[in-house]
Every structure is written in C-alpha cells, then in structure tokens.
Amino acid sequence: MRRLLASPVTGIAAAVAALGLMSALLTPYQLTLANNIGLASLTVLGLVLLTGVAGMTSFGQAAFVGVGAYSAAVIATVPAANLPPGLSLLAGSPLGGLLLGLVATVIVASVLGAVTLRLSGHYLPLGTIAWGLSFYYLFGTTELFGGFGGISDIPALHLAGLTFSDAASLYWLIWGAVILAVLVTANLLDSRSGRAIRSLRGGQLMAESMGVNTFSAKMTAFLVAALFAAVAGWLYAYTQRFVAAAPFGTQAGIDFLFMALIGGVNRVPGAIIGAGVVVVLREWLQDVLPHLFGRTGNFETIVFGLAIVVILQKTPTGIAGALARLVPKRLWRPQARRRAVGELPRRYMPLPGEVVLEADSITRRFGGLVANNEVSLSVASGEILALIGPNGAGKSTLFNQLSAVDRPTSGEVRFLGRRIHGLTARSLAANGLARTFQHVRLIRGMSVLENAAVGAHTRGRNGVLASMLRLDRAEEARLLAEAAHQLSRVGLGDQLAIKAGSLALGQHRLVEIARALASDPCVLLLDEPAAGLRFQEKQALARLLRQLKAEGMAILLVEHDMDFVMGLADRIVVIDFGETIAAGTPEEIRVNPAVIEAYLGGAE
C-alpha cells in the first residue's frame, strides 16, 4: 500500500482526477484564474530549482516568459514575407513559435550565465534585473514587436487536430504542462545531475572536490528554469491572444520570486502553492485595498513586500515547508529502490608500495607568513601516513596543496607520477584522489544515502536529459548501491534514509568518509576523521582504515588523537611552524626530542 501511495503513476492519476473535479466545479472566471495560476506555477517551478535547490536567484524570469510569448506571437501573426530570413519557414506554426522561444531563451540564458555564474552569488540577480529592464525597453520600442502597444489578434492555438480557444480547453493544456514540468523536475532532482545541483549548497569547494563541475551544474539549473519560463510564455501568448511588454518587466520577475518564497522555495509543491496563494490574494487585495485607502493604485505590493520580509525572518521554508511538518513522516518514506544489476567498474589500483602522492619541497607563503617551508612527504599504495603537529603548524595548508585546492609558492606535488600544477581539484577527483573536510561539508537537507552518492558522481555518465526522462535508472541504481555499500562499511548502513543534518557530529565525519570512498579512490586524504567520534566508533574506523590499506589504498590523515594515530599509522610526519621537524615510525616519533619539545615545550 505504501509503495502504491508513493508511486508516480498514482500521483499523476490523483492530480488528473483533482484537475477534472476542479474543472467541473469552477466558474468560468475561476477557471481563468486557475489558468493564470498554472502559468505562474510553471515559471515559479523553475525558480524553486534555481533558488531553493541550487541557491542562486534571478529576477529576470518574467523576461524569459516574455521571450516565449513574443516568439509565439510573432510567428503566429507576422506573415512569412515580413519575418527575418530563416524564420519565415516557421511562420504560422505554433510549434515553430515554441521552438523559436526555446532557442532564443537558451541563447540569452547562456550569455547571461556565462558572464555571471563564475562570479560570486550576487552578480546573477543583478545581471538578471538589468536583463529584465533591457528586455522591457527592447520589446516596448521595437517595431516588429508592436512597440508598447504590443501584438494583438493572435489566432487560437491549433495543435494535433485540437483547438484550444477557451479557458476550459486551455486549462487542460496548461495544467498538463505543469504536471509534466513537476515530473521532469522531480526526476532531475532524484538523479546524478540533480545531486550535482543540490550539492552546490554544500559549497563549491566540496562539490568540485567530488568531481562535480559546479559551473555546468549552475548553468543547468539556470537554463532549465529559463526554459520553463519560456514554455509558460508560449502558453500565455495563446491564452491571452495578446502580448505586450508590460507584464514581463522586472516587477513581474520580482513577483515570481515572491510566489516561490511564499509557497516554499525549496519544495516542488511550493511552486504551485505559492502561485495559487499570490494570484488569488492579489485579485482580492486589488479589490479591497483601493477601497480601504480611498484611491486606486497597486497597493498590494505593500502587503506582499511585508509578507516576504516576515516569511524570510520567521519561516524561510514557506507554506509548503509548514505543511510538510504537519504530514506524518511515515508517508514520506522513499520508495523501494530498483535493485542494482551489476556493479560499477572499479579503478585500476597502483601496485602495493608504489608511491601515489608525493610532495616535493612544498613552500607556501601568504604575504610575509610562511605556512609551509620546504615540506616533503610521500604516501605509497597500501600505506597509512599520518601528518601531525600542533595547532597552526600548517597541516591544513599542506592538505590544500596536496588536493590542488591551493597552489604552492614553490615546489611541486605529484599524483600518480604526474605534476598536478595547473590541474583542478575536480580532475584530481576524477583520477582517484578523494578527501574529507575538517569542517564537515554535507548537504543537511539531503538523505545520508544521497550525500554519499555525490561521491560517486565521477563514476556515472548520464546527463540532465536522461535524468529527466528516467533513462538513467540502471546506472542510478548502481550508483546508489555503491553509496549504500560504502555507508554500511563505515557503520551507517541502517541510517540511509534519514536527513544528513539530523546525524551526530561524529557520524557526519563517517558520511564524509563514505562519500570519499564512493568515488573508488586510490588515495584518501582524511582531515581529522576521528574528531567527535566515540571510543567504539574510533575503533571501528581504525578497523576500516586498516582494511582499506590491505586493499591497496594509500591513506594520508591529519589527526590530533595520538592514541588513534599511534596505533594506526605506518609512518608519521610531524610539522611545526610550517617545517618538517621529524619523520619516522610511531615508535621513533614517540621518543623524538624535537617532537616532545614541540608539543610540551622545552624542558629548560
């Protein structure tokens, strides 16, 4: 029964039944309102993906709606002879208008994305505000687009022998598109590409270290959001049968964002709830407020503006978030996963004793501060090397040099015999270097299983389209099976479905280790893996690391827990004030006078 409840087919059937019931009950005026809600939902759904999931935002979505609407209008009304050459072929065809809108949207969004997405987060919203304004003036002043008067007399939509000329028939078309978009979005989020987009929330450094191309993940979210808006615009043109620049300005772009925030910006149903609440509330406020204030004007902006402030200050998850807290957890169990057929291919492992990662006289200066001075070390396959030293000794700096997060001032790092100078953390990850972070970087809202599966990103091939159409299921099952396997190795096999944010701190570290292992690495860099673990968890971790070592993995760990290190490491390198002060077996280090002095101070 539970499986039936969670199945997508049941969901679609329920949605269609609900839509049918609504269409029978609604008055023509309400049906028009429902169509407006559907059109807005489509655009807001894109914002849920962009803002709620990927952590970016755009105030230019209305302008993308405009691109879709104007493309439809121009192709539908302008005779072939008056169209620019190349477009004349499309003249009069509704699908041609849709195609033109989608292509134009991809071009504009790619340019905007290319120039803003590499920059820090506030340039995209500012860029989209400018784009929204430019769009408004461009379309308002261009003759082909009818100036500020717009394009009227758009014929009714004929599609596959059907005519969509009234609110009732458009109702099914619009809401059909919404259902399709919801499905496609849900599919995308529950896939390898979706996890890449969701992992942007854990910081770009983490995502790149797991082999995720963060730029293309951002671009994907931005393009999908823009395309949803363009489809909404196409539908809008055939619903209104009239297109002008006014409803596509920045103000409308802001309204879409408000809908997302009110409905719940990080949940797919939030898009529909938000669009519904805002559209209905706006109708009502536009009736009531002018009476209240004794004059006409768009006073509802005061109410919406203040509502957004309160929502962001008090309940950032919006209405959908509040509703989700009411629904009993049991209904939300993830559906049974398809069983994995076959395993993911494994990487060729270096021979035991072969040097995997090597630092050769690494020096890193920050201005006048020498964080690392001529440090050399090497880790071989089947070996555990521990890097220790007092706080501020330069361990984390060295760690960053080794994983290509930072570049040494002089000296070089070699990974599998190759200089890594100029390589990115992402390409190292793809070649078998995996790491954990001193300050844990997990996606708190994502399940433990999905967090670990981010690590397996480089072992999958399927892209965005395959995810949206569910053509990725076989590979997806193998990726998730691998993540589940690594989680059970670190002792979290029975916690797969719970949210990562609700684990204890020590368990966070274990998830990070499982995530690193899911990439099938040949070298593992662990930054304080035992911090926050209980005694028995430490022992279990030590057992696991010994086993990995026996399988031929090279392990480098930074750790403060001396009992843990002494019992586990084959060799230890001690650094202090950026310099190597000792290297050797645990027994040698234990009696080394320089180490004792560094840790306990001189005995003068």
Add this chain to the structure above:
Amino acid sequence: MNGQIALMLGQDGMTSGAIYALLALSIILVFSVTRILLVPQGEFVTFSALTMAAMQSGRPVRLGVLVFGLALVALAMDIVAERQRHRRWTVPRTSLALAAHGLFVVGLGLSVPFDHLGLLVQIGFALLTVVPLGPLIYRVFFQPIASAPSLVLLMVAIAVHVALIGGGLLIFGPEGARTEPFSDSVVQLGPAIIASQTLWVIGVSAALTVALWLFFETSLWGKALRAAAFNRLGAELVGISPVFAGRTSMTLAALIGAVSGIVVAPITTIYYDSGFLISLKGFVGAIIGAMSSYPVAALGALMVGQAESFSTFWASSYKEIIVFTLLLPVLLWRSLRQPSVGDDE
C-alpha cells in the same frame, strides 16, 4: 552632432553621473559593511525629492507618518528583544528618541506651511524626515536576519523596495514632481552655458565625497566602519558591534540618497517609482568597481552618466538598454579574471 550639443550632453551626463557615483559609493559602503545589496537606495532619493516638492507646493508632508510608524515597530522590537535578553522590561533610549523624532516630524510636517519658509528650512526638514528611515529600515527589516546568507538579505532588500514603492504611491500619489532650482542664474564657461543647478549637483557630490573620505580617514566611527567592512568577525571581537556598523552605514546611505534627491529634484521629474532605475545605475557603477573599489565605482558611475546622456541623443528609445548592456562586457571581464573555484560563504 556639433560641439555645442556634445558639450550639452556631456554636461547632462556629468550631472547624472555625479548622482550615480554618490549612490554607487553608498551601495558599496552598505554592501561591504552588511552584505546587503541596498536596492531601496533609490527610494531615499525619490522620497526626499517628493518631500521637497510637497513642501514647495504647500501640501502637507506625510512621509513623517512612515518614519513614526517604523519607529514604533522598531521600539516594540527593541523592547521585546531586551525583555528576552535580560528578562526585564526596559525601554532602550535610542529607539525611544527615534520614536519621539518620528512624532516630531509628523507634527511639523502636517502643520507647518513650509512653502512660506526658505529653501534651507525645507532642505533641513527633508533631511530630518528622510535620513531616519535608514537606521529604522535596518532595525526593522535587516537586523533580525543580519547573519543570514547574502541571498536572503538580497531578497529582503527587494521586498523592502517593493513595499516602499507601494508606500510611496500611498504617501505621494502617482503624479511626478519637480522642484524649483536653487537659483536661476546660468554660468558662461568658455563656449559652454551651464545651468547653475548643474554646478550645484556636481559641487554637492564632490563635497559629499570629500566629506565621506574625511569621515572614513579621520573619525573613529569611520575607522570602525572600515574595520567592520574589512573583517566583520575581527571587528566584532574588538568591540565594534555589527548592529552599530549596520545602523551607521544605513544612516549614511539614507543621507547620501536624501541629499542626491534634493539636488536632483529641480533637474528631473521624479515619480514615486523612479528610485529603482536611479539606484540600478548606481549598481552598474558599483559592479564596475567589483562591489569593493570606491574610486573605480565612482569612475564607472560617471561613465554610466555619459553613456546614458549620449545614447539619449543617438538612440533615445534604446537609452536604458544601452546602459544596462554596458554591464555585459564588465561582467565578462570580471568573470575571466576570476580564479576557477572560489569558496563562497
């Protein structure tokens, strides 16, 4: 185009560029101290311009109602916050003073016939009314979420802007307004004839820039703000409270906006919703300065003014498009210089 027209356009561009430069400085100031992209910056400009216009045409000044209302909310929030922190009822003195000030500007604004008083009195009262909006907006809207991600701060900034636009419509009505110039004289400067109001704009902008520079270089408050902008946590550890830094930077932003509004009101017709476009051009300048460099941003804003003025001549209907398209090459250049992966937050 002949030289005479070029001179005229250049003069126009210089005037608006000077205003954009001021706004760009203020946007960067607020952003570097609080991480807020102050979209409502333009509302300070329009509110002060429209307040001046209301006074000059003998209408009552109703903006005080907004000041008083916000001050009451701020007072209530402060009392609740004190109650939660110290478990006793106290009335914080600053917010009480702001509420009293709000009542004062409501009373004066509704009763005093400002059209019979001099320009200086009008300017003084416009400043007294608009500037308190800065710290009040910070207290009510931003202080409760001061440590939220910058994306959230941006969305709140947009929401405040939208609410203020609605409020502006309610307070000032939909009609545009223009005020009387400070003086009617014109100045002959070589071949150019310059309206004295232009000189006022440029002079006041320059003076305000110098005053800000002195404030940041020599005064303790200015240095504290610079410290907070440089390293928020470090500044907090040496006793510069983020609340103080936020409130002070917003007060300065409101002051800069209000002064800009007063000097620009005789030149352009201002509507209740003109602020958005004005502040966006300040944003273009600030982006050219990478949200961090004051001189580059000021220079960028002056260029925006020129681009706008000259495109009015050549392609007036595409004026706004040209100005905002300027952003693309700037962003592209910044994007190419960016290291491949920076870690955010």
